[in-house]
Amino acid sequence: MVEYQAxxxxxxxxxxxxxxxxxxxxxxxxxxxxxxxAPLRMSLAAASKHVKVLEGAGLVRRxxxxxxxLCRLDPAPLAQIGAWLRFYQHFWDQSLEALDAALRAETxxxxxxxxxxxxxxxxxxx
Numbered sequence: 874m875v876e877y878q879a880x881x882x883x884x885x886x887x888x889x890x891x892x893x894x895x896x897x898x899x900x901x902x903x904x905x906x907x908x909x910x911a912p913l914r915m916s917l918a919a920a921s922k923h924v925k926v927l928e929g930a931g932l933v934r935r936x937x938x939x940x941x942x943l944c945r946l947d948p949a950p951l952a953q954i955g956a957w958l959r960f961y962q963h964f965w966d967q968s969l970e971a972l973d974a975a976l977r978a979e980t981x982x983x984x985x986x987x988x989x990x991x992x993x994x995x996x997x998x999x
Contacts, residue, residue, distance in 0.1 A: 879931065880957060883950045886930035891915075892923050896932060899946040906935075906942045 886892050895909045910920030924944055927933035931950045936943050 879950065880954065882930040883932065883954055886926050886932055889923070889926075892927055895920075895923060895927065895944075896946060899933065899944060903943050903945045906944060909944065 887896075891913060894913065898904060898909065898912075906920050906924055907917055909924065910917055913920070921942070924933060924935065924942075927944075928935060932947055933944050934947050936945075
């Protein structure tokens with residue numbers, strides 16, 4: 874069973890492009906908060922606030938080594954998002970199948986639009 878409050882926290886964390894960037898970089902391995910902040914040209918305090926949101930969503934684990942705060946990605950919440958999305962996948966699959974059928978029918982001449990240069994349409998006089 875999916876816990877919706879946990880999903881809400883993950884979606885909230887993922888809604889911000891800065892946090893998505895941080896997660897992307899953490900997918901390559903552990904980084905300090907300072908290393909996460911540097912390419913974004915933000916203060917350590919601002920980066921730390923973003924990391925706290927990611928931690929609150931369970932997406933990041935932080936460990937302290939001396940004065941350095943090291944962060945690593947925890948992908949478990951992303952797997953929960955994936956499971957939640959898979960439940961709804963049949964809705965968009967059905968829509969795509971219907972679109973595919975409509976496009977095939979049009980290509981095969983069923984439901985094709987009349988040629989505008991043809992003046993012998995129904996209801997028109999030659």
